[in-house]
Amino acid sequence: MSGHEFQSHFEVSGDVDHTDKSTNLTEENVQEMRYILDRYPQPRSAIMPMLHYVQSVDGRISPAGVKVTAELVGVSEAQVNGVATFYTMYKRRPAGKQHVGVCVTSLCAIMGGDYILDACEKHLGIKAGETTPDGSVSLEAVECNAACDFAPVMMVNWEFMDNMTPDTAVELIDKLRADEPVQSTRGATITSWKEAERVLAGFSDGRADEGPTAGHASLTGLNIAAEKGWSAPDPANLPAPEPKQEEQK
Structure with missing residues (x-):
């Protein structure tokens, strides 16, 4: 590096x-x-x-x-x-039938995001911001997908694909172009970009509860707290703040 x-x-x-x-x-x-x-x-x-x-x-x-x-x-x-x-x-x-976004912001870049984007561009024969001539895939370089605990990440139609590598990115693209089933790491089965846009417009596709909504990395703190019996303070029974001491002149 x-x-x-x-x-x-x-x-x-x-x-x-x-x-x-x-x-x-x-x-x-x-x-x-x-x-x-x-x-x-x-x-x-x-x-x-x-x-x-x-x-x-x-x-x-x-x-x-x-x-x-x-x-x-x-x-x-x-x-x-x-x-x-x-x-x-x-x-x-x-946009393409499937819209692929590769995170290239700092942490994902450190973990290989730029190499993933490069692999996608070479495999598809297009640059970020373009769509394949057959309309099957559009590619985007995303400035932060807000999933740093799973870096490097990609998104397909705004669904997360976590802990990616150049090889798994190419494999993912091939499955999408072959219309093979693809499951988001933390979300629903991939449908199409247009169908995802309809959901963002406010029309349910019945997939809101399909797939996990959180992964191991995001739940680590919660799991440690459960193991140790930790809990947050009761907001209705918080200890009184200590009185401030007057500064000595």
Whole structure:
């Protein structure tokens, strides 16, 4: 690792691609977007789940999706565009059937995240931020997946794949492209990126309790406390704080 320098993988993806006017949105989809809107007391709060819904239908943030969202919420298209281009979970270009993210922030990088990303790029023949020509996989370099205790980590459609290596990453990609069953390390069986986006929009797929939600590393402290009989203080019966001593002049 001598001489290795950490690289930032943040890239400016630009605005929504307004040259591609295609959309799969139907009146039935618009009705479901109205259902999302009705769940929020403040209409603007519905923008983010509605954009996830647009992605579940169009595979990206489409101009038509931006327009419908703006009309339903009662804001300008520019305001919706502002949200869509601020968060990296919203894609300006079509994502793949399976969306793979590789964490490359400090701890994951130290544990091999950069090598995993490099292996994925070479195996898929694309760079981070691109989608394979057959549309099967899109690849992203993620700045922290918030799972440092399982580094290096990847995500498939926002589901965790823990303690990865370049070899297991390539094996995972091959299974995804062959439509073989893939189980998240701490979550549900992998379906597709569009289906995951529909869940993020607020529609249950019945998989919320499928698979473990925590792993051994995250539970270590809890397990030690149970073995030793430790417990947190009763907040209703905390000891009185010691009186402060006056400073001597």
